[in-house]
Every structure is written in C-alpha cells, then in structure tokens.
Amino acid sequence: MATVDLQGTKFSFSILPIKNGEEAGLVQAEIIVENEFVHYKGMENTLTRDELEEYIFSMRRLLAGAYATNYALSFPDSGLAMDFYPYMENDREVPREKRRQEDCVTVIRFLMRASSSGKKLGGVYSLLLHRDDVEKFSQALLDEYRSVYDPFEATDGEFLFVAVSPLGYSGCHYWYLDPTKSVKRGDFVWVRMGRRNIEQVVYVDHARYCGYDDAPYSPDAVKQVLRKAERQK
Secondary structure, three states, rough: EEEEOOOOOEEEEEEEOOOOOOOEEEEOEEEOOOOOOOOEEEOOOOHHHHHHHHHHHHHHHHHOOOOOEEEEEEEEOEEEEEEEOOOOOOEEEEOOOHHHOOOEEEEEEEEEEOOOOOOOEEEEEEEEEHHHHHHHHHHHHHHHHHHHHHHHHOOOEEEEEEEEEEEEOOOEEEEEEEOOOOOOOOOOEEEEEEOOEEEEEEEEEEEEOOOOOOOOOOOOOOOOOOEEEEOOO
C-alpha cells in the first residue's frame, strides 16, 4: 500500500492482487482518505494497466527532471488526474540537473464515488505532494505494481521491450526495443535519449516480452537499445 501523511490527511492507494478469472488488463485499486473531516474508502476498477503505469512513471519522471514546464495527466473514465509542477525560476525553465535538485510538486486529484452504487459523488479531492512525498508515494506504488503484475509477465514473445531510467533514478520506464532479446533487468545499456537523441548509459528497470497488440509502443517506430554497457559503479 502506497501511503503518505500530509499534515493530518492520510492518503493511501493500494493495488489489489489479481484473482483467478479477473482481467489482468484492468486494475483493482483501493483509495482511502482519512482526516478530521473526511473518512473515504473507495474502489477503483476502471483504470487500465497502461494508465496505472503512466500514473506511476510520470511521478518518477518528474523526480528525474524530465518535465521542464508544467504538465497534466488525466484518465477520464476513472476520474483520476495529476498535475506536475517542476522547479522553475520566474516561470522560466531551468537546466535538468537543477530540476533534479530542487523541490517539485505533484497534485493528485480524484472523484469520490458512492460506496453502494459506484457513482461519482461529484466532488473532486485534491492532494499536494512535494518532492519527498512524491518519492515515497511513487516508489511504494511502483513496488506494489511490480509485486502484482510481474507474475503475469510473459517469458517469451515476438519483441523484447526494456524500460530504462537515467543513472541515479529508477522507475521512469522510458521504453526501448531490444533487437537482441538479451537485455534483462539490472543491466546497463547505451540508448539515444530525449529530444536531442543524446547517446548515454541508462539502467534497465524492467524487461517485457510482448507482441504487436500489447507492446507499450509500436515496435516499428520505437527507439532501440544500441548496445550493452559495462556495469556502473
């Protein structure tokens, strides 16, 4: 369970285990908010696995300085949304390294639902997380995500996609195609990253076999791993 305590408000997001017969593509999640005035416990079952990944990975990318300006993410069917505010100076972009050092903010928003009918109550609850809380919350959610979904990963397939992060960070999950099908979690590889396609060494967080239909990106258009790198100290 990913939990943060924000000045007297306890917010929890828990990814429930997949049971036999359930659709692994849809997330079963429990959201809890507790403070002096609110005691809310709701189930969320309209979020897809791809959306959950984006929900988690976007927070990790914010911490890694990926967003130079404000960025918003929303999933209308589930009522979940997030706003990302990287560090800026006088509303102007700063270098990536400075964004990684200074504070950043994530605003998590969701629609509350009536427990009996599942209908939206119409009220939007918002929580503001600074860098330390974003780090704690997103890492706990990433760990839980892996514990739930790793057992369902294919061990062979037409394509091998690897999710990578800049050195010193984890869970960003920038996806690349490994044409050799030899890269695994924990490896270091050379890739071309970012808009400028700068060649750099990155850490492999995850490796996923898939086909055309369930690939995170089109195998025909996604960037590829260039080569393996020596393990970094």
